[in-house]
Amino acid sequence: MAAWRAYLSASHLLERRVEEQLKAESGLTHAQYEILARLSDAPDRRLRMTELARGVVVSKSGLTYQIGQLEKRGLVERATCPSDDRGVLAVLTDRGVECLRRTAPGHVAVVREVLIDLLTPDELEMMTRVMSKVEAVTRASASPLP
């Protein structure tokens, strides 16, 4: 269980560190940054709400709330889904792209500082492999999405 304890402490500390940096530099929450980043990588910079919720691993209601916050700031817009009247598309606006472009470097720098740069290439490769496996197993075993 030593591995688990070390992992727990490290993950909590990482989260706090990243959160602190993002909030100070851009006023974004880490959750909000993840949402913007996911949208930025998506085709047409838009995603269905449920799909986005799966991606950032947050509850549906949690995503509704955060999209609301981002909408207030004009970083994201909602669009109705053409193929499904129930669906809602979250769309990254130009302001959202701009905000992400401004914020990303500082964020990436912190992530490198407290994680990536501490690992050898081997360790980094292993880390990625292990975490992907954990992700796969966990997604398969637990409730797909409440």
Next chain:
Amino acid sequence: MAAWRAYLSASHLLERRVEEQLKAESGLTHAQYEILARLSDAPDRRLRMTELARGVVVSKSGLTYQIGQLEKRGLVERATCPSDDRGVLAVLTDRGVECLRRTAPGHVAVVREVLIDLLTPDELEMMTRVMSKVEAVTRASASPLP
């Protein structure tokens, strides 16, 4: 950044899975479980509030709240610190020990299932080493404790 994205998804999923299991089996939050576990390992099953907050990586006010919850359930008591009148000791009660003893097996089983058992011995060793390093660097660089 692939490593970072994999890590993020995995850590969120792990947290949700562990939380779900603990809440279902014992009605404890993961944060509460960590508190009980830390206290259980401490000499005389007691720790200063600040020291405990550092250990579980939570804000001072967050710990105050959770200790209050655990006190309501009779799993923890507060005691005044003999050497410092300002200090407060969180003490694990016999009921707390009992609760932990009852809860631990299921918790450990899940942790093994979704993390430990997925790794080879080499990977486990590397994981521990890496996470310890991250912990050390992060503790050194950020605000020691707001």
Next chain:
DNA sequence: TGGGTGTCGTTCAAATTCGAACCACTGGAG
């Protein structure tokens, strides 16, 4: 065509978390 089942997103109340402000006490300088 007509239901019935299931999915999509939102709303709601409750729980948890954080940071800032605050009081009580300690420990050392003068």
Next chain:
DNA sequence: CTCCAGTGGTTCGAATTTGAACGACACCCA
């Protein structure tokens, strides 16, 4: 001895997250 910066915990208000309940729509099978 006295003052004063610093530490330890709590309180307070604000923000975020979750699960359950809900209304709207889609898809399938008779």
